[in-house]
Amino acid sequence: MMNQLSWKVGGQQGEGIESTGEIFAVALKRMGYHLYGYRHFSSRIKGGHTNNKIRVSTRPTRAISDDLDVLVAFDQETIDLNIHELAEHGIVIADSKFNPKLPEGANGTLYAVPFTQIADELGSSLMKNMVAVGASASALGINIDAFHDVVREIFKRKGDKIIDMNIQALNKGYDVFMEQAGGELESLRLEQADGKKRMFMIGNDAIALGAIAAGCRLMAAYPITPASEIMEYLIKKLPEFGGTVVQTEDEIAAITMAIGANFGGVRALTASAGPGLSLMMEGIGLAGMTETPVVIVDTQRGGPSTGLPTKQEQSDINALIHGTHGEIPKVVIAPSTAEEAFYDTVEAFNIAEELQCPVIIASDLQLSLGKQTVDPLDYSRVEIRRGKLLDEVPEQGDELFKRFEITDDGISPRVLPGTKNGLIHATGVEHGENGRPSEDAVNRKLQMDKRLRKLSNLKFYKPLTFDAKYEDPDILVLGMGSTVGTITEAKERLEAEGHKVNHVHVRLLHPFPTDELKPYIESAKQVLVVENNATGQLANLVRLNVGYAEKIRQLNKYDGNPFLPHEIEKGLKELL
Structure with missing residues (x-):
């Protein structure tokens, strides 16, 4: 039994690839599995290869997997472009319409299922994606009833006839694959999920x-x-x-x-x-x-x-x-x-x-x-905080409200248009406390200093997230944004081999959380900064704000694809 697997569907844009992945994923989500999906698509409306890779797991996952267990192909290009990911035990479920072939030396087993033919016989070639989903459910040993419920929900506005046709397509795909496979594929069985509801x-x-x-x-x-x-x-x-x-x-x-x-x-x-x-x-x-x-x-x-x-x-x-x-x-x-x-x-x-x-x-x-x-x-x-927004303003006489008043914290009282006694002058040129334009040198410095003082009052609830249990780690990995799950997976692989790896994710890029990050960098022998760009923009922020340039190494990827866990694992091992 597997605690996770990776499934991908591919074809030409406009062929229903996204909806195929959506139906597959929603059914598994409702069963309580954790999912993480990533779409590869072209910058055009129709045509060009597209695929949707979905990781299914019994535990939380935030990364695309290195390999692939099931590849669903609507054309030969999908096989040719993605077969290198297929694991040895993996399978390809392809539409027999295009006479699919596995490249010489490729991993896996090919099952040619007549997606289009079955859909045509049931009334519409558009339902070939349902046949593919049914075949996938059969390969993984998943109860097809879970997919029936999703179909009923998606097509409820189109009436019972359309719902019945799509359910027939699901069932037919399920049965035809089972016949071809000669029974259940034990190597692709998923452990049971926890059944909990998630978004x-x-x-x-x-x-x-x-x-x-x-x-x-x-x-x-x-x-x-x-x-x-x-x-x-x-x-x-x-x-x-x-x-x-x-x-x-x-x-x-x-x-x-x-x-x-x-x-x-x-x-x-x-x-x-x-x-x-x-x-x-x-x-x-x-x-x-x-x-x-x-x-x-x-x-x-x-x-x-x-x-x-x-x-x-x-x-x-x-x-x-x-x-x-x-x-x-x-x-x-x-x-x-x-x-x-x-x-x-x-x-x-x-x-x-x-x-x-x-x-x-x-x-x-x-x-x-x-x-x-x-x-x-x-x-x-969730709470709503509106800062120094005033509901009432004292009588100002003939003066304008001091919207840009010099204050110790750099934040001036604010009023909304129409507030009694709150008449203000607002302009994009430099101004005095009442908003009137001013080029006075003393005022300019006071207003600039006031504005820039604001950031010293920032209290962001989580400037860093971290998994840093080692006091003297061999390596500290830094990242930002969507790389968090991929770094976590690579870190766990190295820890399983006995290496001490800490991981800190930077969530406040400006103003930079220098004081919070510095202890983690000080304690590490080496620091690897992982980011999807060519020039190391996060690494440069760390050098600028924290220092320790001699410790910092970069792992940059800028070919348009996200990091895979093995790429970060390799980058870490090269430093050990």
């Missing part, structure tokens, strides 16, 4: 849900991969809470509209990827100068320019921290799981209002679009 979501869904929980009622954005799902989720859900989504003409309009909404007292956000973030930089500077809270989500992808729109990268860190001209306070948070993405989004809105500055959530494509099981969220942890 199954991509990181973008978690961010969108977190925004709703935080009281966000406006999203202004322009569609872009891999951020668009945040917008799509909120288009459906925000109106239920009195909110709305506005698709703007570009990212410049999106950031300025979000700033305007926050200026008026409505919690608002925008979301984009690298190219859109570049367009937002002047607007982010405006939020910093006018001390207006705003939340921005950056779902990092392969760059520069259009780059690799549908591939993994973590190369926006320098831009997120240093991209704006001039100097403003800003906060950059990097969640590493869907669960963290939810809570971090809530906290981002609170920090933005408390510090009256931009807060950027640095996601990446693997986190944004990778789908994972999440334990039920604890909504009692």
